[in-house]
Amino acid sequence: MARFALRRAVDLVVTVAGVMTIVFVMLRLSGDPLGLVAPQDASAEELNELRHAFGFDQPLWTQYAQFLARAVQGDLGQSLQFRRPAVELVLDTLPMTLLLTAAAIALSAAIAIPAGTLAAFRRGRPADRAIMTGTLVGQSIPYFWLGIMLIMLFAVRLGWLPTSGSGSLAHLILPALTLSATSMARTARLVRAEMLGVLRQDYIRTALAKGLTTRAMLFRHALRNAMLPAMTTLALDTGILLGGAVVTETIFAWPGLGRLIVQGILLRDFPVVQAGVLYLSITFVLINGSVDGLYAILDPRIRKAA
Amino acid sequence: MRRPILTLTLALAALAAAVAPAAAQSGTLRIGMGVIPSNPDPAFDTHSLALFAYNQMFDTLVVADDKGHLQGALVVSWRVLSDKLTWQFKLREGVKFHNGEDWDGAALKFNLERNADPKVRSNWRTRTNEIAQIDVLDRHTVNVVTKRPWAVLLKDLMALGMVPPKYYAQVGLDGFSRAPVGTGPFKFKAYDKLSHLTLEAAAGAWRGKPGVAEVVFRRLPEAATRVAALEAGEIDVAVDVPVEDVERLKAKRLGFKAPNIAQPQIVILKSTVDSPLKDVRVRQAINYAVNKDAIVKSLLLGYGRVSNGQLVGPDAYGFNPELKPYPYDPERARKLLAEAGHANGFEINFDGTEGRYPKDKEVEEAIVAQLGKVGVRVNFKIVDSSVYIRDYITGKLGPMFILGQQYHPSFDLNQGTPNYKSAAPHKLLASPEFDALYDAQASEMDPARRLALLHKMGAWFREAAPVLFLHQFQTVFGVQPRVKGFEPRATSGADLVKVTLDK
Numbered sequence: 005m006a007r008f009a010l011r012r013a014v015d016l017v018v019t020v021a022g023v024m025t026i027v028f029v030m031l032r033l034s035g036d037p038l039g040l041v042a043p044q045d046a047s048a049e050e051l052n053e054l055r056h057a058f059g060f061d062q063p064l065w066t067q068y069a070q071f072l073a074r075a076v077q078g079d080l081g082q083s084l085q086f087r088r089p090a091v092e093l094v095l096d097t098l099p100m101t102l103l104l105t106a107a108a109i110a111l112s113a114a115i116a117i118p119a120g121t122l123a124a125f126r127r128g129r130p131a132d133r134a135i136m137t138g139t140l141v142g143q144s145i146p147y148f149w150l151g152i153m154l155i156m157l158f159a160v161r162l163g164w165l166p167t168s169g170s171g172s173l174a175h176l177i178l179p180a181l182t183l184s185a186t187s188m189a190r191t192a193r194l195v196r197a198e199m200l201g202v203l204r205q206d207y208i209r210t211a212l213a214k215g216l217t218t219r220a221m222l223f224r225h226a227l228r229n230a231m232l233p234a235m236t237t238l239a240l241d242t243g244i245l246l247g248g249a250v251v252t253e254t255i256f257a258w259p260g261l262g263r264l265i266v267q268g269i270l271l272r273d274f275p276v277v278q279a280g281v282l283y284l285s286i287t288f289v290l291i292n293g294s295v296d297g298l299y300a301i302l303d304p305r306i307r308k309a310a
Numbered sequence: 311m312r313r314p315i316l317t318l319t320l321a322l323a324a325l326a327a328a329v330a331p332a333a334a335q336s337g338t339l340r341i342g343m344g345v346i347p348s349n350p351d352p353a354f355d356t357h358s359l360a361l362f363a364y365n366q367m368f369d370t371l372v373v374a375d376d377k378g379h380l381q382g383a384l385v386v387s388w389r390v391l392s393d394k395l396t397w398q399f400k401l402r403e404g405v406k407f408h409n410g411e412d413w414d415g416a417a418l419k420f421n422l423e424r425n426a427d428p429k430v431r432s433n434w435r436t437r438t439n440e441i442a443q444i445d446v447l448d449r450h451t452v453n454v455v456t457k458r459p460w461a462v463l464l465k466d467l468m469a470l471g472m473v474p475p476k477y478y479a480q481v482g483l484d485g486f487s488r489a490p491v492g493t494g495p496f497k498f499k500a501y502d503k504l505s506h507l508t509l510e511a512a513a514g515a516w517r518g519k520p521g522v523a524e525v526v527f528r529r530l531p532e533a534a535t536r537v538a539a540l541e542a543g544e545i546d547v548a549v550d551v552p553v554e555d556v557e558r559l560k561a562k563r564l565g566f567k568a569p570n571i572a573q574p575q576i577v578i579l580k581s582t583v584d585s586p587l588k589d590v591r592v593r594q595a596i597n598y599a600v601n602k603d604a605i606v607k608s609l610l611l612g613y614g615r616v617s618n619g620q621l622v623g624p625d626a627y628g629f630n631p632e633l634k635p636y637p638y639d640p641e642r643a644r645k646l647l648a649e650a651g652h653a654n655g656f657e658i659n660f661d662g663t664e665g666r667y668p669k670d671k672e673v674e675e676a677i678v679a680q681l682g683k684v685g686v687r688v689n690f691k692i693v694d695s696s697v698y699i700r701d702y703i704t705g706k707l708g709p710m711f712i713l714g715q716q717y718h719p720s721f722d723l724n725q726g727t728p729n730y731k732s733a734a735p736h737k738l739l740a741s742p743e744f745d746a747l748y749d750a751q752a753s754e755m756d757p758a759r760r761l762a763l764l765h766k767m768g769a770w771f772r773e774a775a776p777v778l779f780l781h782q783f784q785t786v787f788g789v790q791p792r793v794k795g796f797e798p799r800a801t802s803g804a805d806l807v808k809v810t811l812d813k
Contacts, residue, residue, distance in 0.1 A: 039700030043356075043436045045728050046703060048735040050436070057428075085348045086503055087431075087487065097504065155538045167538045168530060170505065257530045259504030270696045 012293045016286065023285040024075070027278055028068055036060035037272035040084045071278070080282065081275030083268075090279035093264060098283055100170065101260035104252070105245045107180035109238055112188040117234060120195025121227055124203060125218075135192065142189030151182040151255040168257040179256040183249055187241040194237055198230035205229075232303060239295040243288045335511055337811040338524040339793070342536045342545040346507045346529045350498060351487040352471025353425065353432035358571070358718050359549065361469075362803025363507055363527050368471030368492035369517070370719075371399070371418075372464050376799060378627030378721035380464055384413060384472055384493065394459040394755050395442075401450040405516050407474040408497040415446035420475035422454070422467075430483060437466040459753040461760050465627075465720040495520050495807045505529055521795065521810035540564060540788045546811070547796060548788040549803075553611040553668075556786060563791055568784040569798045573714045574617050575667060577660070577677065577778035580709040582737045585658060587709050591650040593775040597636035599643035599684045600677055606781050609669050609676065614783040619772035621715050621723060623782050625800045628723030628751075628764030633772050636779060643684045655685025661693045661701075661711035668783045674712060677778070705737035715777075718800075723764045724752060730776065739776045 042054050055061045059070065074081065080090045123135040158178060159167040165174050202208065203226055211221045246262070253263040261280055268276035347360040352368045355361075371385040387400045405413035424430055426438040440463065443455040456463055471492060478486050490498050495517045496509035507527040511520040528545060530536040533552050540548040541562065551559070556566055579593045586592045602616040615623065619633045647655065662674035671692070678688045688710070693701065701707045717725045731748055732740040747770055751763040772779075787798050795808040 034694070034697055035700065037700070039697065039703060041431070042700075042703060043433055044699065044703055045436050045726070046735070047436075048733070051704065051735055053428075087349050087351075087354055088484075088503075093503070096502075152534050152538075155535065159544075160538050160541045163542060167542050167544055168535045169528070169544075255532045255535055257505070257528070257532070257535060259502060263504065263531075272696050272700075 008297075012289075012296075015293075016289045019289050020282065020285050024278065024282060025068075027281045028071060029064070031269075031272070031274050031277060032064060032067070034272075037084055037274060040271050040273060075282075080279040083276045084273045085268075085271055085276070086273075090275035093276055094261060094279045094283050097259055097261040097264050098287070100258060101246060101249055101253070101262055102287070104176070104179055104183060104249055104258060104260060105242060107176050108184035108187065108245055108249075109242055111180050112184040112191055112241070113234075113238055115184075116188045116191035117195055117227070117231075120192040120234075121199055121222060121230075123192070123196040124199030125222060127200065132196075136196075139189035139192045142185045143193075145185060147182055147185070147251045148255065150185055151178070151252060154178045154182060155255070168255070170258055175256075179252050179258050182255070183245055183252045187238070187245065190241070191234055191237055195230055195234050198233050199226060202226045202229045228302070232299065235295060235298065235302070239291060242291050246284055246287060335519065335521060335523055337522050338526060339522045339547070339806065339809055339811060340526045340528060340545045341547045341549060342528045342530040342539050343549040344529075344531050344533070344536070346503075346527045348503065349487050350490045350501050350507065351483075352473070352490075352492075353430060353434060354487070356433050356469070358573075358716070359803070361719055362549075363509075364471050365494070365803060366496040366509055366525060366806050367490065367494045367498060368473070369405075369494055370470060370472065371467050374465075374468065374627075374719070374721040376625055378622075378625060378629070380468075384418075385464075388464065390755050391453075395456050397454045397456070397463055398447075399452045399454065401452065402516060403450055405493050406514065407477070407493050408491045408512050409474060409477050411474040411476050411491075412449075413472065413474075413493055414449045415452045417472065417475050418452050419444045419446050420478075421470060421472050424473070424478070425470055434469045437469055440466070459755055461752055461754055462720070462722060462724045465722045465724065469719050496525055499524070515807075517805070518807045520807050522806070525806055537788070540790070543790065546790045546793045549785065551786045551788040553613045553786060556611075556788075559788060565789040565791060565793075567787045567789060567796070567798050568613055569800050571718070571782065571785050571800050573667075573716045573718065574621060574623065574782045575670075575673065575712070575780040576617075576621070576715050577710055577712050577780065578708060578738055579775065579777055580711075580738055581776060582705075582740045583709050585709045586650070586652055586656045587658070589650045590774060591646045592652065592656075593778075594636075595643040595646035595650070595684065596681065596686070596778050597775050598639045598646065599686070600680050600778060600780070601638040602635060602780055603638065605673055605676055609672050610781065610783055613786060614781045616781050617779040619779050620768040621726065621771060621777070621779075622717050622768075623800075626717055626721045626723055628761065628768065630765040630768040632765070633768060636772075636775075640680075640684050647685060652685070655687060657687045657689060658710055659708065660688045660690045661707045662690060663695060663698055663712055664692050666695055666698065667712070667714050670712060673780065703736060705735055710778075713777075721800075723768060727767070739774075741774065741776075744770065744774070744776075 036055065038051060038055060038060065041058065042051055059067055082088065083090050083093055086093060119135050123132040126132045155167050155178065158165045165178055169175055208221060208226055211225050249260055250262040250266045253260040265277055265280040268280065343359050345357055345359050347355040347363050349355060352364040369384045371383060372380045373383050375381055384402050384405065385399045386402045389398050391398060401413065401415060401418065407413065422438055422441060422444055425432045425435055440456045440460040441454060442457045445453040447453060473486065474491050477491050493515065495512055495515040497512040499510045500508040506529060509525045511523050530539060533550065536548045537551055537555050539545045560566065579587045579596060581588050606612065606614045606616055616635045619635050620630055622629050660678065662670065664671045674690060678690045681688050715726050727748060728734060729736045730739040731745050747767045751760055751767055754760040754763055789796055792812040794810045794812060796804055798804040
């Protein structure tokens with residue numbers, strides 16, 4: 005166990021360092037954020053002064069060395085647009101993105117796993133066809149359109165839920181649903197495919213032959229074996245959703261990190277992007293690590309191999 | 311059967327009467343906008359919507375009326391002494407900041423110095439560049455001395471929201487932006503950069519007692535969401551409603567206001583780099599080749615006005631009423647191009663934006679198509695918004711590129727025009743004639759003579775055509791019927807003191 009944790013810790017450091025280097029270089033490929041810090045009527049001298057004050061006139065490697073030296077001390081710089089420490093901005097918004105992602109993944113799992121199981125069990129019947137059609141729609145709808153449609157129906161037409169914003173459970177429902185659509189559809193299809201394979205296995209026939217109820221067979225024996233690939237996609241989806249919640253966060257005015265980072269990229273607010281990506285990559289590595297750990301718990305074979 | 315209902319109705323009516331507050335000041339005005347200030351400190355955001363929010367919390371020295379004429383605010387009167395350099399300001403007396411601090415000469419001096427302080431990095435810091443010295447004569451009289459005769463000093467300073475010096479010294483730059491204090495009719499309550507800025511009515515403000523107890527500026531970046539929130543009754547005012555939605559929403563009894571705003575859309579025609587645009591006939595031809603009326607009518611659905619061949623509209627000081635728009639005349643454009651030696655047209659690069667200005671991509675595409683009809687082959691490219699302003703201020707765009715030439719908040723033709731000077735890093739224009747016209751109006755201290763010079767500068771601009779003059783767009787405000795007294799103006803969004811809410 006200690007070895008497992010140590011290896012993961014090394015992974016974390018290497019991954020995060022790699023990601024930060026790539027982000028640092030990529031951000032600067034298209035030049036400096038002078039447009040963000042300079043008034044539009046600045047003179048040539050004023051522009052040069054600002055370049056110098058921010059160190060944009062230094063060679064890239066000098067800037068990188070300074071960035072690393074400060075980052076190690078926990079200083080990721082000040083946001084150029086909000087004039088707040090970048091870390092503070094990220095820590096303000098990261099929980100909102102985690103909450104939204106967790107809700108979306110939970111919703112996805114809660115609906116996709118029973119739906120996939122049901123579809124496999126009722127293969128070829130109307131229930132299966134309805135569920136498969138639903139997943140096809142879910143996978144092909146753009147987030148943007150789905151979000152707007154949900155707002156029009158549940159907030160404007162029916163008035164059940166708020167259109168946007170945050171602050172209560174009711175505010176979470178529509179964005180989580182929007183965000184989960186693709187993942188839900190993908191997971192349901194995968195669970196169905198896995199279940200179809202598992203249901204053909206000998207031990208399922210044995211389980212039924214020894215007099216287990218269909219429900220016990222499905223959920224105690226079949227589903228457990230079909231779960232591993234589903235968990236893998238859900239874990240991967242968590243990463244995608246963490247970084248890809250931008251559209252959803254924009255439509256629903258959800259004060260999350262994805263939106264903060266994209267706005268940072270658009271305005272070339274380097275410190276915010278760097279700090280945001282740092283925290284996201286740490287979160288992502290941690291989630292992957294915990295999923296690996298969960299595998300070991302769910303599947304004795306992995307435990308032995310490790 | 312009837313009696314219980316009657317009793318119930320009476321009881322409810324009595325309850326409603328008891329609950330309704332006696333004072334007029336009640337309720338929360340909720341305003342949805344695409345952006346809210348990126349920082350509650352008024353030195354740090356120049357977006358016109360940020361100024362709308364700042365204007366409720368802070369006061370400036372002077373304000374502009376709907377024609378760009380100055381009116382006193384925290385400074386009630388001013389005069390320029392005979393040296394043409396010294397401005398004597400008389401301050402409004404009896405004004406207090408929300409924390410009880412006095413608005414006085416020391417506060418004025420502090421604010422101008424703060425804006426110029428390189429460590430503060432105010433986004434308006436170029437606005438105090440011309441100030442050489444500030445002398446506080448007494449509590450309500452201040453002399454501000456400029457480095458050279460500078461006619462637009464007050465218009466430059468119009469952008470600055472005044473903050474209290476003692477409080478600021480106590481809490482510092484960072485502390486101030488967490489709990490800002492001003493002299494406006496509303497005071498700061500709460501702020502979350504990605505969600506909202508909330509203000510509450512302040513007592514004893516010189517601009518009057520607000521009709522609502524609270525104002526919330528909600529950040530709703532997506533226009534469709536903003537419209538949905540208005541339809542669902544979650545917000546009282548939606549700022550910037552897409553023009554396509556207006557007719558549908560009118561059927562729902564929502565009101566709409568669309569004042570002209572101070573942002574003309576233009577396309578810069580750079581004559582500083584080697585291209586056919588160096589020839590004035592080519593630049594004029596481009597102005598004749600584009601159908602501005604059609605753009606306003608079919609792309610903006612009428613929510614805009616065609617520019618009168620100048621950089622400002624009638625709401626600005628220096629607007630020249632004599633100047634007419636370039637008519638749409640492709641024949642004349644072809645003739646001018648032929649005279650300039652481009653009978654077979656030419657190729658030119660055009661940098662555009664998407665999502666930066668209302669309908670910008672559609673407008674750009676219309677321009678490309680119409681220039682194609684007179685033989686100008688346009689290589690059109692959309693430049694990423696992340697580098698657009700930087701490439702603009704460092705002179706890298708073009709030779710043709712789109713721009714919103716903002717003259718908010720000065721409402722003076724002078725604003726923005728320094729960028730056309732030969733020495734400016736923008737490299738838009740290199741004309742000794744223009745440089746002289748610019749300097750003459752900026753240093754002319756006599757208002758009547760200065761206005762004449764501005765008119766001359768405008769006329770020169772139309773003839774020399776360093777830009778393709780397009781239109782000014784209107785921002786559409788969607789308003790709930792319960793909102794009374796909400797009058798958006800080009801100059802300040804709207805003064806929310808006068809707004810009341812029906813029950």
